[in-house]
Structure formats: structure tokens, C-alpha cells
Amino acid sequence: MNQEIINILQEIRPEFDFSQNINFIEEGMLDSFDVVTLVTTLDEKYSISIDGMDILPENFASINSIVALLIKNGVKS
């Protein structure tokens, strides 16, 4: 699943390397509009509906936090 998420992020922001272990939000690799685009893409790809309460920067700060969010929303790892 990690590679799938990296690929999605790379499509949204091709200029950045999302395989690095850094905070995507604090580093400025994703902005608020990117997060909304990402939520829509993840909802469609995994047929889920990410809870509005979960659309918080910390849930999109790393591959691990995005994976945790997907698992919380019912995606099997």
C-alpha cells in the first residue's frame, strides 16, 4: 500500500520525493488544496469516505500516517 500512496502523491506533486521520511505538511510538500485532492483520490481509489473529522494536517504528514488513516477507514493493509 505504501507504494500506491507514494504514486498518488507523486501524481499530485511530481516535483517532490515522497519516499523521504519527512513531514510532508511542515515541509510544504502538500498544501491544503493538495490534501483535499488527496482525500478525494483516496476515497475513490479505496471506495471509502474519509471522515471529515480526520481531515487534519497530521493525518497527511507521512506515508505511515496516511496508511493509518486508510486502515481506520476500513482499508486492509
Added chain:
Amino acid sequence: MKLVENIQSIYKRISDLKENSRDCLTNFYPNEEKLDYWIKKSILFTKNTKDTVFYFRKDRDFFHLYFYSRNKLDLEQELKIINSELTDIFIVDYIGNESNINIMVDVLEQCGFHKYIMYKRMKKFINANEILPDVNQDISYADLEDAPIIFSMFENNFDRFAEQLPTIDELEIAIRNREIIVLKDAINIAGILIRKMTPKSSLWMFFLVNKEYRNKKIGSKLLSFYFNECKDKRITMMVLANNYNAINIYKHYGFDFDGIVDQIMTNKNIQYEPRNN
């Protein structure tokens, strides 16, 4: 309209609307820092219906209108009610991809809103080894005492409906965060540039050279300083879609469109009047 008293109520309402609904319509992308500020200032109001929530943010003599809905018919009905029952000026920003934004813009037009102006997002990535002009030593960070002057520059040169103009308080916060760079002569601020910086990107927010200082390379000096700060970063900014002079200048600097557009709409038939081209 009811005053919003805490952020949790906003998240809870959106969460309830989003539950079991994958096709929500919204122009509301909450940013905790901004929400906190609006709530503290008592300028954020809400209206709820079964399938839609509206947020109204007071700004000068009008309201920014945000919505989150899981039912297009309910949204249309409520927008028509707002438009017919309330006499205030409402401004709606709808941000999306250029290819599909018209779906929502059509809905808003059917509910009595009019297109006001459109912005397009441009981006540029500055490589770490890109050769840029030298930084001019006269550039400095704005001081707190500059805030009223900068505020006045904004009021005189930018459009209050379209530009999300900062308040004095917000300018002072931006000054404290060193987000405003200025070029001054002995008497006046000649030009300013406001940007937000993160390690990998920068949001270019406002750029203005006072009329009497134009054609004196003030803008180039500010941009050189800014671009040197942005090595190995992505810069994004919004430009008026019909400001071809500005677009050509930004293209000359290496910017291109990234497909994101911001359609500004209003419930009144107000014409946009260009002031800072």
C-alpha cells in the same frame, strides 16, 4: 445566522454530513489557524439545514460564504433562500480544477450568483542550482510600524471582494512572522511582497509596487530577493485569468499554470474594476 463558538462544532457538522456520502459539494477547506482567528474575532456565523451547512465570514462590508452539502437540491434551495431573504453582499470562492469547475459554477449561477472574476494558479519550481540575479541589499522585512501604511496600500490597490485582503491584525501577525518583505526609500515604502515559506514550498500571496515607483526596477529587486529565498522550493500563486500582462511577466520568470482555478462569484451584480495592473 448563528455565531460559531468553537472549531469542534464545525468538524462535527462536516463529519456528520460526510458520513455515508461520497459526493459532497463544498468550497470550505478549513484551516485550523484561520478558523481559530475568525472564531476569536466573532466574525464567523453558520446556518444549518438537514443536508447542508453554511459558514459566513464577515469581512469589511460583506460576507464570504462557504458551504458544505451532501445534497445538491438542498444546497440549491438554500442558496436561493439566502439570496432572496438576506440583503448582504455574499462572495463565494470556488476553487477546483479548470476542467470540472463549471459544474458548481452553473449551480451557483442558477441560484442567482454572478461570475465576478477568476484567478488561475501558477507554479514554478526553483532548482537549488538555478542561477538567479544577485539579491539587492536594500530589501528588508517590514516593521510593525509599517502595518497601517501597508494596510492602506492594500485598500487602495486591491479588490476587497476578490483578494482576501488581510486586516491590520493579520498584517501585524504576518510582519511578526517575517512574511512581508519591503523595499523602502528614505520616505516611503516603494514595494512589498508577502509570502509564506515552508522548507519545500512557498505561497506567493501579494506583490505591489506603488504607482510612483513603477519602472524603477523595484519589482525586479523584490522578486530577485524572493526567488533567491525559494531555491529548491515550489512557488505557487494566483493570477487574474484576464491579466495577460501579468501572466506574460510570470511566464517570463518561468511560471506555468497548474490547472487550479478560483472562480469568485457574488450574489449582487457588481462589476470588477481593475486597479492594480
